[in-house]
Amino acid sequence: MQVVLAGYSLDHEFVEDMRQGRFDPTNPVSPETLSAAYARISRYPEPVTELRAQARRDVTASRKSNSVIVFGMGHHSVAEHVQINFDILGVSRLALEALEEARLCSYTEKSQRYITLEGDYVVPEEFGAEDRKTLERIAELQVGLYKEALPRLHDHHRSLHPEMEGSKRDRSTVEGWAKEDARYALCLATETQLGFSANARNLEHVIRKLRHHPLVEVRELSAKLYDEAVKVVPSLIILSDPAKFKETFGKEVSDDFLKHGASDLREAAGKVLGPLPSTGFSGERGDVRLVDHSPDPDDEICASLLFSASDRPYDECLAAARGMREDGGRFERFVLGSMERLTAFDPPPRAFETAFFTFEMELSASAFAQLKRHRISTQITQPYDPSLQCTFPDSVLETGLRDAFQEVFTRSAEAYESVGGPAAEYLLTNAHRRRVLLTCNLREVYHLARIRMDAHAQWDIRRLSADVVKLVKQVAPVSARLATGKDTYRALYSEVFD
Numbered sequence: 001m002q003v004v005l006a007g008y009s010l011d012h013e014f015v016e017d018m019r020q021g022r023f024d025p026t027n028p029v030s031p032e033t034l035s036a037a038y039a040r041i042s043r044y045p046e047p048v049t050e051l052r053a054q055a056r057r058d059v060t061a062s063r064k065s066n067s068v069i070v071f072g073m074g075h076h077s078v079a080e081h082v083q084i085n086f087d088i089l090g091v092s093r094l095a096l097e098a099l100e101e102a103r104l105c106s107y108t109e110k111s112q113r114y115i116t117l118e119g120d121y122v123v124p125e126e127f128g129a130e131d132r133k134t135l136e137r138i139a140e141l142q143v144g145l146y147k148e149a150l151p152r153l154h155d156h157h158r159s160l161h162p163e164m165e166g167s168k169r170d171r172s173t174v175e176g177w178a179k180e181d182a183r184y185a186l187c188l189a190t191e192t193q194l195g196f197s198a199n200a201r202n203l204e205h206v207i208r209k210l211r212h213h214p215l216v217e218v219r220e221l222s223a224k225l226y227d228e229a230v231k232v233v234p235s236l237i238i239l240s241d242p243a244k245f246k247e248t249f250g251k252e253v254s255d256d257f258l259k260h261g262a263s264d265l266r267e268a269a270g271k272v273l274g275p276l277p278s279t280g281f282s283g284e285r286g287d288v289r290l291v292d293h294s295p296d297p298d299d300e301i302c303a304s305l306l307f308s309a310s311d312r313p314y315d316e317c318l319a320a321a322r323g324m325r326e327d328g329g330r331f332e333r334f335v336l337g338s339m340e341r342l343t344a345f346d347p348p349p350r351a352f353e354t355a356f357f358t359f360e361m362e363l364s365a366s367a368f369a370q371l372k373r374h375r376i377s378t379q380i381t382q383p384y385d386p387s388l389q390c391t392f393p394d395s396v397l398e399t400g401l402r403d404a405f406q407e408v409f410t411r412s413a414e415a416y417e418s419v420g421g422p423a424a425e426y427l428l429t430n431a432h433r434r435r436v437l438l439t440c441n442l443r444e445v446y447h448l449a450r451i452r453m454d455a456h457a458q459w460d461i462r463r464l465s466a467d468v469v470k471l472v473k474q475v476a477p478v479s480a481r482l483a484t485g486k487d488t489y490r491a492l493y494s495e496v497f498d
């Protein structure tokens with residue numbers, strides 16, 4: 001794996017100085033001066049431009065004030081003013097799941113839709129000689145199937161969409177559908193690359209969290225991110241190095257919660273639940289159940305809309321919302337009216353965040369890879385579980401490839417059992433499933449619907465988000481009425497308003 005420092009934010013005047021050939025080799029150029037200058041805004045009267053100039057003039061002093069203000073005083077948010085970019089190469093899809101759990105960071109990953117995969121995979125450090133042979137054997141089977149299935153799936157999609165033969169763009173869309181279906185045969189050790197950006201505060205959190213992850217590869221990623229980050233923002237990455245923290249502040253920073261929190265919880269949960277076998281509720285496709293929601297989502301959103309546009313207390317707004325229910329279509333007109341000027345590019349009003357929904361779902365690794373990118377939602381995951389059904393693309397079933405895929409899924413699951421431990425998940429495929437608890441507010445449901453129910457979205461996540469939206473509409477029929485994909489928004493809007 002390779003982690004390369006790709007860029008970072010820098011005071012504009014530093015850049016200008018360098019362009020003009022004015023460079024003081026005794027005073028390093030550093031992004032930390034931005035945090036130091038902004039931290040001083042709260043207690044110095046000088047204009048912020050002058051505070052930036054002072055910070056630039058003495059980077060050593062800026063570093064010192066950063067570490068005192070951020071870590072000594074706990075004003076951590078000033079570290080957010082520095083953004084850092086990394087290229088990450090040769091990382092597995094499984095390791096990325098751990099990285100991309102971090103909510104406030106940004107990621108762009110190699111697409112398995114647009115790029116034909118060559119079958120490169122990461123060999124986990126945990127694997128001894130026997131396990132390596134198992135991985136090699138299974139990966140050969142998986143990649144063999146990917147390569148065999150790809151042209152057949154491509155022909156199939158072409159035969160279903162002869163109208164798309166005419167333009168280069170449409171032809172490449174059809175090819176992309178075949179690639180994203182064939183990749184259900186590939187394992188989670190499959191290598192990928194991405195651009196990763198985070199501000200210094202989030203980066204520190206990511207490094208701290210990942211350094212205690214059960215997978216060696218993830219711990220290696222944490223160490224490499226640290227090694228790169230500490231070159232440019234040493235004063236903002238201190239918590240992630242307990243020895244340096246102690247040296248700087250004379251205090252211990254304990255990583256015990258990050259190290260042991262999850263395993264303690266697993267042990268305690270095991271005592272409560274006992275060794276029950278896993279029981280799936282899955283049918284033929286990614287199943288979703290609404291397991292909890294705000295008691296009266298429509299009423300609460302209506303009340304929050306009234307609250308946001310008035311000077312009345314919430315109880316009064318809620319009573320008024322419920323009162324409108326008695327009055328013909330007034331309730332509907334008011335709630336829908338709040339979205340009358342909404343286009344497919346606007347989020348609904350913030351009041352829509354006051355209703356929440358929790359779903360339990362069983363979904364493929366492929367669908368999860370997409371769902372996990374919805375950072376505003378809360379996602380609680382269980383490990384992949386081969387006893388849950390695998391997800392088959394329709395095209396695989398329609399081309400008579402089901403048995404070939406089933407064979408690879410079964411062999412992969414057997415290899416997973418024989419290897420054991422957390423690293424065994426590397427052997428499972430994009431079709432293997434896990435259970436996830438997803439909690440989101442109605443505004444996020446709208447966002448999910450807009451981009452994931454849209455025709456451009458991949459079918460697995462499209463079905464999943466359509467199921468989510470259907471369930472939400474059952475309990476919030478008025479406020480969720482306009483939730484749909486971007487491509488069908490105009491038609492739904494006309495149905496509601498015209």
Ligand SMILES: Cc1cc2nc3c(=O)[nH]c(=O)nc-3n(C[C@H](O)[C@H](O)[C@H](O)COP(=O)(O)OP(=O)(O)OC[C@H]3O[C@@H](n4cnc5c(N)ncnc54)[C@H](O)[C@@H]3O)c2cc1C
Pocket residue numbers: 104105106107108109110111373374375376377447451452456457458
């Ligand atoms: C057709 C399609 C193709 C795709 N192809 C790829 C691909 O090839 N590679 C790839 O890596 N991903 C791909 N994605 C995933 C995509 O880039 C998004 O990560 C994913 O759709 C989640 O969307 P989001 O970030 O808008 O959602 P969320 O994370 O749920 O965020 C919701 C909204 O909150 C705001 N927001 C959240 N966090 C931030 C932040 N840090 N900064 C600014 N605003 C923020 C934004 O307004 C955002 O729309 C694809 C998605 C689609 C629909």
